[in-house]
């Protein structure tokens with residue numbers, strides 16, 4: 001049976017969740033952050049999940065109104081400060097992919113500290129994709145390899161990506177749209193895709209559980225017959 005070692009989620013639908021309730025979009029992001037904790041806890045307690053990668057801010061999301069971008073940055077900083085306790089309690093290692101050099105020094109510092117303080121945790125690696133774009137990561141990886149004078153191939157390439165996470169087994173998108181939006185282009189080459197209309201703030205561990213059940217039954221051929 002298939003093992004869901006690496007689950008990646010495009011957490012979409014926060015804005016629509018709030019708008020539907022007559023609230024500002026940012027309230028959806030706040031609620032969405034709570035769901036991150038619930039899903040992470042579920043994965044940390046799942047015997048087969050090792051890596052959970054969550055798309056939190058894309059290289060394209062800078063196009064949003066400044067007020068929303070500023071709010072997301074503040075939310076992230078506040079959230080990481082608060083979540084440290086959860087990471088330690090649940091034995092979760094925090095990792096980040098994406099180009100965080102575009103963030104404020106304070107936020108970069110918070111990210112680096114959280115990584116450092118949780119680096120020995122072993123139950124689950126939770127990866128936040130921050131200012132992340134699949135193309136951007138691949139281009140930066142090529143540049144790193146060039147600078148190191150290494151000739152890249154399919155085997156050694158991952159070492160130049162932002163973190164060594166291995167291939168994605170399940171890629172999930174909430175919010176009803178059926179697209180990848182520049183997420184994990186290299187590692188998702190053979191991921192099984194799951195789309196749900198559920199908006200991210202309404203996504204619950206029970207729905208993830210039924211997706212994992214379906215995933216286990218799918219036939220993954222990897223090009224073979």
Ligand code: IPE
Pocket residue numbers: 011012013014015016017056057058061072175
């Ligand atoms: C995803 O929810 C969260 C981020 C991109 C930060 P959206 O903010 O894209 O929500 P919708 O798609 O507008 O509903």
Ligand code: IPE
Pocket residue numbers: 010011012013055056057058061177179181
């Ligand atoms: C993808 O959602 C990015 C994140 C979830 C962080 P978007 O809402 O930005 O994607 P598009 O614009 O609908 O493709």
Ligand code: MG
Pocket residue numbers: 012013014175
């Ligand atoms: Mg969206």
